[in-house]
Amino acid sequence: MSSTFSGNTASGGANAGGSIFNASSGQLTVSNSTFINNTADNQGGGIHNEDTLIVSNSTLFGNSAPSGGGISTLASGTATLRNTIVGGSTSGGNCAGVIAVGSTNNMATDNTCGSSFAQVTAAQLNFGALTGSPAYLPLNPGSVAIDAGDNVSCTLADQRGVPRPQDGDDADSVAVCDIGAYEATFADLRASKVNNVGGVAVLSVPFTWTATISNTGVEPAAFAAGQVIFRDHLPAGASYGTPVAQNPVNVTNASNIACSIASNVLTCTAGSATVTLGAATGKFEVAFSATPTATGSLVNPTGGPCRADPDGGIAESEESNNDCANTVTVTARVHLPLVLKQ
Incomplete structure (x- = not known):
């Protein structure tokens, strides 16, 4: 009743x-x-x-x-x-x-x-x-x-x-x-990350890392103004461009998603208004360039998590799927000799 x-x-x-x-x-x-x-x-x-x-x-x-x-x-x-x-x-x-x-x-x-x-x-x-x-x-x-x-x-x-x-x-x-x-x-936030070079980059040649933050739960995930939506601890060995939040789907106030990189930490927050990832299909991407400055492996994350809702502000049905990871191997440039024929 x-x-x-x-x-x-x-x-x-x-x-x-x-x-x-x-x-x-x-x-x-x-x-x-x-x-x-x-x-x-x-x-x-x-x-x-x-x-x-x-x-x-x-x-x-x-x-x-x-x-x-x-x-x-x-x-x-x-x-x-x-x-x-x-x-x-x-x-x-x-x-x-x-x-x-x-x-x-x-x-x-x-x-x-x-x-x-x-x-x-x-x-x-x-x-x-x-x-x-x-x-x-x-x-x-x-x-x-x-x-x-x-x-x-x-x-x-x-x-x-x-x-x-x-x-x-x-x-x-x-x-x-x-x-x-x-x-x-509950909401159920997830994070994933990919690169556009098949996992192998060349020294000094920029590539793009793209993270996707999504909500697959049956409740919306509402981030109040100033609340951190996503945080990613980036590896040393690369210089990073300005991150861009893009391709929002079922996101309220998507234009208020503010992303920046400081001291190799990428942070996306809700800006001046609440940002809500709608139930089941809410998602957005954050993309940024990475220019390798040394050979070896760029292991992401390093020194901290790559995680949606890193401060645990959203009640979720499952917390273990909030993290993301991606590794890019950096190789040296190959210099081929120039052969002149007479």
């Missing part, structure tokens, strides 16, 4: 169900919903159940009651939970009563909820701050709830309406739904 229950209270000695009381003869289905900071004076800080309860892809966190801070269910009731998080209850444990055997792929921060719940810590869940309308708890990169659900029993979309499943961790290119009300989506 894609709802948020926050700050509700069931007060009075016998009152239960800080947000929802499912009475006898009641059948309640909850999906894609967030329960946070709700309390009950008796039991079931988030939900109290006395009959049939089904909870799918929901997040109950930080609720409290003397018994069952997150969920309580009487012996007369049946509670089935799937792909759901119940955690962080400040009193009464996360669950009270029996969670049905058919429950699958759940997570809790204690051992009160039964065998269908993997026991994790709040730090491992790695929630972001409550946000949105209706409000939800986003999963930050690295959360154990990302790609941990069951695609068969997951809801078709999350609390925001984002389709499930998404490949939130991006490490295996397999889309698996997340546990809880939120389906994680």
Whole structure:
């Protein structure tokens, strides 16, 4: 039902169900919903159940009651939970009563909820701050709830309406739904670098290095004014021309990409306005000339990374593909003798 229950209270000695009381003869289905900071004076800080309860892809966190801070269910009731998080209850444990055997792929921060719940810590869940309308708890990169659900029993979309499943961790290119009300989506920045001489240059003859910075993730990557988009530590043994940002695709404010080289470090920043690489296809190139001043290998990078988002300002599904590298071998000029025929 894609709802948020926050700050509700069931007060009075016998009152239960800080947000929802499912009475006898009641059948309640909850999906894609967030329960946070709700309390009950008796039991079931988030939900109290006395009959049939089904909870799918929901997040109950930080609720409290003397018994069952997150969920309580009487012996007369049946509670089935799937792909759901119940955690962080400040009193009464996360669950009270029996969670049905058919429950699958759940997570809790204690051992009160039964065998269908993997026991994790709040730090491992790695929630972001409550946000949105209706409000939800986003999963930050690295959360154990990302790609941990069951695609068969997951809801078709999350609390925001984002389709499930998404490949939130991006490490295996397999889309698996997340546990809880939120389906994680992130940017995914990548960098690559090529040269135009097939990897072999001639001493004193300039060649061109071209780096491509792209976003293949499902969220845009927005770099605020002054934020570094790309940094490349260039090797000694060459002199470098002025870098040019070029060929933008799906980039907002591409003209504000400012690139420069100082002390053999290439830096591209967002200038006076936010530069956004759009989801899935956003990219641009930065090209510059390199004139070899010595024979040998120009190994790039040297002394530091060649990396998109080098300061880690963008939340990404995968950080290991942000780096680039390229090596050019420099050979001496070949001087052929001049033969004169009479």
